Amino acid sequence: MAVRDHSSQANFHELRVTHSAFELDVNFETRVIEGYVELTALAECDTPRELLLDTRSLSVHSVELLPPTGQTGQGPQPLEFRLGEPHKVLGSALRISIPAGSAPPVGGCLVISVRFTTSPASSATQWLAPAQTAGGTHPYLFTQCQAIHARSLVPCQDSPGAKMSYTAAVRVPQPLTALMSAVPDEPQPERGAHRAPYLLALAVGELSSRELGPRSRVWSEPGMVEAGAAEFADTAKYLEAGEAIAGEYVWGRYDLLLLPPSFPSLTNVVAHEIAHSWTGNLVTNASWEHFWLNEGFTVFLERKILGRLSGPAAFQFAASQGALKLAAEVERLGPTHPHTCLVPDLSGGVDPDDVFSSIP
Template structure:
């Protein structure tokens, strides 16, 4: 065996020698020792127990041995492990296991004795009601009010809270599953979902493409189905099904333009699951079935760049994956770049540039707020929970880095590089170091005087932005700023042709000394307090907190009580926490909202509201 294929273990986690060089990826967020024994295939059998808010069943793994180890190491988080078994002599036989102490970020190490010949391991287990990767909603917390709802969120390291698994993105595995639910409910997974409306309570799934564990996903509820095209459908509660299918009608075209730029879509179907408002993210790129927040169903297709983003993950993230959470930018930076290219191809450069400029403004806000070390693309995490460092840095700074390379080498050259990159690393997990080796060989060396490796290292390993980083601007925003200046002097705003993006730029860039009279004037003329577009409402409500605009307070309360998307609620709680009176009020609202928030939303916002505890 060559040295480039050798695998060796770090203190906690796994270090991989990568095939294209001596690059290493250390995943300190997993107990897995992939160099000893890995688990390339999973068979799940789960019962969805709504009454007790738990999943129970077993996980069966195919064992792939890389040395003579007689134990396998897996990740768990507050799972109840009932028993473990090995398939030996054509039957399941019990084997010993050890469950380690609970680490605050990593959960508990599960060590199972596997002997020297067994090829399959079965783990019988159940989850706890507070599992960080699951949310259980009562019927009253759903739109239909008749049936409960459950969904998962495994990224980054929450799969271990509902499956005992080698929970590192360095592992890629296929899976099959059998899921049972109460009759009348529909179960779906990040797999080959049937479009049948049969609700007999037993569902079979298969994911034949190898994926990292954080992309294993499950949901169950009173779901209906509506097809958009031959390979795109929407799953949703009935109340929003038709609206969502209309809102996302451009999804098939998005697939076509992305394939033209970056190669074939390799996941067969691309369906969308519209989750309840408590879903903590805008979207989650679970393969074959992206999970989507209902807050982007705006009625005017103005927020569908989120669909472009989740679809783009089918190339950047799901196909080529970060090997550890230090390398998150390899997922999100590439995806933000591809998202913007999709939007430009479908809707023109002006819209794409507006969205890029808005993202850049969000990044600048993050750079001002974050510690310098947390503004590095290839971030040093230690054993901090990866959730703690999600920000605009891996997304927009990563996007800026790729836009910088596009500007330097030209779009045609860079597109060819990206397409080859997606082909060469398809269904692999890679590190930042491995990317650098590939970038040097396939792009930098072709034109050695264009971009130096020292510049690449500045982008990847230094805080903040390089001095020559792109600074996205929009001509449309320049016109909005001209109107803003005239409006502040008493003129009327001409907003008939404004998009959501122009409204966001207008509100986000109003002077902080705007008068109470002008706040009331804006609200009176445009009904911003009652606007149903969740993004515009967020910007207005945040400004209303700063300006102490009391007429918006009831809407603010309702907004925080009915939306659980972190991007939309945590900045409001952060702003409220700045003054004692608002903090007291925010805590009262939060305690009322908390039962409807996902565990991840609870964690983020309790850190803002109860930081002294």
């Protein structure tokens, strides 16, 4: 049964986006991304008359209904659309009207295209000037969409309960490289590649890579890549330990990207992020109120992985440190504070980022 998500204005219970095909043009001068997306939407009820998408600080230029594949002699049909009043946390709902004759029956699909532009103030994008990079010569862009920032990158049904597959063609200036949270040149993503919109990720910079194993590679600016390969040499072992505990790794590749100024160390960061491949990315909380399902199980799996590689004492030590941290956090907030609830109330437009702590 579909769960209500207080952090999204999208109508995925009625008309669900199952696939997005993006074309993105990255402009470092204006710090915006010009985008075009073709959204495949599946009717969850009979003849839905509108598609509701989440957006925040996006400009929307045009919306069209595309003819069904194989139907020749019929061009795209412009659709009426309206951007709702912006809510400071949730953004503006993009309301797209579907003409009566085109509304699909339950189980039917339609394809709608949207032309849009991000804003330099998009909360998902971080634009670095050359001086902020290790190399100092080229600019750099990276995104962070969790919890509800994907809507400021692309129009989408920005709920963890509304998973989709995606493909993307990204245009960037020479000699920069674009990376995304996807396998390169995969023409049709497999079913396992459906992911929540918060897992959309894009990075553009002067990037090079080193192999870490048969399905892992580390990416970073050229000057950091050797040190990165040495630091993350054990990634394949973490992945194998994760598979031995939680089952097959379904995402094909596990590549790492080291962002310019920071240099995270191995152990629990990589164990934690690898663990999210199962708990979070594969099995996902339906809304941010149930974030403890993503993080609680991931921390448990992270410790199981560490325990396999370093022994039961390492597991016990990490667990007792975690218990102390939890107690300290409850003490800091006060034991009756609403943010100490396992399932916080996010109704009324509460920003999930404001509620996050080590409690979940």
